[in-house]
Amino acid sequence: MEYIAVLIAEKLSLVIQHNLPGMNGQFYISDLYFYGIIPLVFIFFLYYTKVNERFILYWETLQRTFYAVLYSEIFCVVLLYLFKTSNYVSRAYVVIFFAMAFICLCISRQFLIKTCRRLNLMKEAVVFIGAGKTTQKIIDFTRNNNCFGINVAGLFDETPKIKDITEKYHIFRDLEETKDYIQRYKIRTVIIAVPSMEKERLLNLIEDLQPIVRNLMFVPNIVGMPVFNLEVKRLYENNMVLLGIKNNLAKKTNRRIKRVFDIVFSLATMVIILPVSIIVMIGIMIESPGASPIFKHYRVGKSGKLFPCYKFRSMVQ
Template sequence: MVYRMGGIFYNVYIKKEKIYKVDYKSDRILPILLITIEYIAILIAEKLSLIIQNNMPYTAGKFYIPDIFFYIVIPSIYIFFVSHTKVNERFIFFWETMQRTFYAVLYSEIFCIIALYVFKSSNYLSRSYIVIFFMISFLSLYLFRQLLVKTCNRLNILKTPVIFVGNGKATEDIIYFTNHNNCFGIKVVDIVEEIEDINQLRKNIISKIEQLNVKTVIIAIPNLEKNKLLDLVEDIQPLVRNLMFVPNTIGIPVINLEVKKLYESNMLLLSIKNNLAKKTNRRIKRIFDILFSLLTIVIIIPLSVIVIILIMIESPGAAPIFKHYRVGRGGILFPCYKFRSMVPNAQEKLQEYLKNNPEAKMEWDKYFKLRNDPRITKIGKIIRKTSIDELPQFINVLKGEMSWVGPRPIIEDEIHYYGKYIKDYYAVLPGITGMWQVNGRSNTEYKERVSLDVWYVRNWSIWIDIALICKTIKTVFCGKGAY
């Protein structure tokens, strides 16, 4: 089967000719393998932390951890909290894995400190070691897990066998998600096509479950009537280990959605949080912006000096940094700083070029960018390709006019493209990077840009910001979609 998703083709191969019983050894192997990997990751983190601690200047004596704590107590606590925070779930974004790993490490460290005090072993504690071990154990656990995920997916092993009910877009999206988010994937064993006759559909599903011995079924029909869905759930649930279904919540922000269970009424109450509506979260985002700016300033300033010199050599007399007014939070215009990547008379040259080139005019109207822009200088092509031209915007971040992560800053002529969603844009600071920059950049049509900006505003969390910065670095190095 070939599915078209988001402008790309994705293949799902299902053997229809011959039915194979599913081997469930992988379901038993994976938990053991994960525990083993986590144990090794913690031991390595402990050892590295000890080496760093004992080689720090002004360390009074050699710090050590008794074997019982080093090999048994500390790893056991960490493995418990990794399981408790559900780090190894299959249907989560990679940044959620990062978030859950962070909390698992945080809870583990607190519990380890308490345990050492309870067992009167507090003399083994060192404040510097606690900080060092926190950072290294977080990186070690996360990286070891990602390495295991990538290895398993590359070798196509340890994937959960799944029968899908419904052959529409929901099925396509789930398959695509599990294979593109650094999580343990799924093996599509079969897809039961949706039909009107619910009794026949139920028989088809049960027949596939019995033939294939599959223990996970996903009903991917969001618009299925409630009574029909209940009938399917009642008959299928006793036959499988995991039964999942896609509720009709398409279009609703789901990242910050919480499920409240009303047991007596047998109902679910869905709660949607607007994180950026809270002053505390806006302050956290602002603090993150300032700290990240200060951390990266040692890279930004030397690189900026080099770029300024090169621009002055190529375009003598022209200011190396220019400001262009963009629409900020609340619709207020602000001067957005960039390195000069165009010739001084850029606007006049653009109008003349568009007038003489109808195809370029169509491209400009669609993307607000040109692949072969006659205004761009030689140095400009390099700094735009690598996004270095946007480095001066860290000044806007420090001034509070922009954020490191947010919607792409727009000009006044672009406001009408947002329509009713312009309120979402006005609600936050525009960003140096964001969803648009890591999802195609210049190749993304404007309608998609708007939907990406709206998604970000409605689903914001600090972990999404961290993840987008990491993905931006990868995208910039690959030079994907930039011109």
């Protein structure tokens, strides 16, 4: 699918480039690059940036696709320079192709996901350790997000509590039965979805399951922590993992951008709600003649400073 998307992007870029004013000169790119090297470079970087991961949000997919296209474009341009074919390639084509490749790859991925979901294809069999709320949340995530789905092969939980899960999916009786099922049906992914599990038991489970599965994941006990800007740092030599929480507003540039966005968005919203506000104000004045329709009070703002807050009066003195 990615190969076809890149070819379509190349063709569309050619059409757009040839129809631009002042772009009637000779343009040439060999079939080897067009049908071979360029699509393969894109496929490599799409794989490198892990665009097709199952447990990934839509905006993360867009971000990874953008970087994959960027890396691919840079690599292809470098190749053209090394093999001295850059004189035949239009710079306008490179820019147009960047945009077309990003758009076509995003559309092709969504088309592939929608098609696979409808036809129940490309679902990976997954075994869960734990049959609680965490497991249910992971299953719901794969259903509600634009990612390739999973097929719950079974769950191992000594004391399952959620009735919907126990009635819908197969529950393994013990760990040995779970391991036997994993090996017999060649299950590649196991998720330990018990954040409250004791450390020793978790380590024992990992030690038992890691040799027989390709992907072993577990949910750490960080309930209540912000995970939106969470980053993982691996200290291999010390066998340690650091979880970092980024504060994007710590940079002055980001704060200024946010401030500009807040002002522009607020002004745009005010224009939209102004007619409704006028109607509400007139209604208050009719209902309570002589009284001000606006009520002023003070709220605590940034750094503990008080600021005046205005709202429509909703109570009568």
